[in-house]
Amino acid sequence: MTVRYLEDFSPGQIYGSGRLTLDAERIKRFAEEFDPQPFHLDEAAARNTIFKGLAASGWHTAALTMRLLVQGELRPAGGIVGAGFDEFRWPKPVRPGDELKVESEILEVRPSKSRPDQGIVKVRTATLNQNGEAVQINVGNLIVLRRPR
Amino acid sequence: MTVRYLEDFSPGQIYGSGRLTLDAERIKRFAEEFDPQPFHLDEAAARNTIFKGLAASGWHTAALTMRLLVQGELRPAGGIVGAGFDEFRWPKPVRPGDELKVESEILEVRPSKSRPDQGIVKVRTATLNQNGEAVQINVGNLIVLRRPR
DSSP states (O other): OOOBOOOGGGTOOEOOOOOEEEEEHHHHHHHHHOOHHHHHOOOOHHTTTTTTTTOOOHHHHHHHHHHHHSSSSSSSSTTOOOOEEEEOSSSOOOOTTOEEEEEEEEEEEESSSSSSSOOOOOOEEEEETTOEEEEEEEEEEEEEEEEOO | OOOOOOOGOTTTEEEEEOOEOOOOEEEHHHHHHHHHOOOHHHHHHHEEEESSSSSHHHHHHHHHHHHHHHHHSSSSSOOOOOEEHHHHHHHSSTTTEEEEEEEEEEEEEEEEESSSTEEEEEEEEEEEEEOOOOOOEEEEEEEEEEOOO
16 A cells, blocks of 8 residues: 555545454453553452443553554555644443444544645544444644655 | 642642653553554554554553543542543653653633532643653543532
């Protein structure tokens, strides 16, 4: 798959990804390193928390979303480089056994005023589970290279 | 350290954290699993990218920020559970050898209208490097339990 320059993106385009499945073992391993809280570490302890059962750290969901994006259809020139997000939320927890995929919709494309070789692509990315429910939604601003003249 | 209920938080409070140092080995290991792009994987390949040298994945910075928060002074009752962010950005890259810490400022505290046992605490969290430069800034909404009556 070839890369896409700023000029190749336009609002309304939708890009997909492969899928990956998360198990309890990986949820716990990530949490031990980065988010050691009972609801991410232990099934029994998780039952009496707001999550009412083991759930992946939101940062684990975010990191896996990134992997799906990097290996997915988007392929912006210069790589997937995010400047930040206008919106970012986790509407539902990710549970052991969930299968995730991402869908990205291009919302806006604009050349940079200060950097003639690059621009900003605003993308809405939804991370969906096997039931089509969104477990993460964000609207991010990617830095994308312009086509060399 | 005891936990803090919704009633214990008020705007203007500032909470700190310990520190941790990131090396090139860990930057690459995280990237191999979650963000396999040249600027996070290999010093030489990173030189010709927008980062002009090896840089940590933003998701690695986010995950380490979470660890500093969980082990830091904030300690909300029910754990650190984020509903989402109003703002989220990475003003500067994290480099090998950087030492990170976080500072969280309480911006707003409000009881939930639908859930009498909980509320929302709006927090601005800055992740700072050893030069005091912000490498990540976010404004998040935490779900915090109210003090039991």
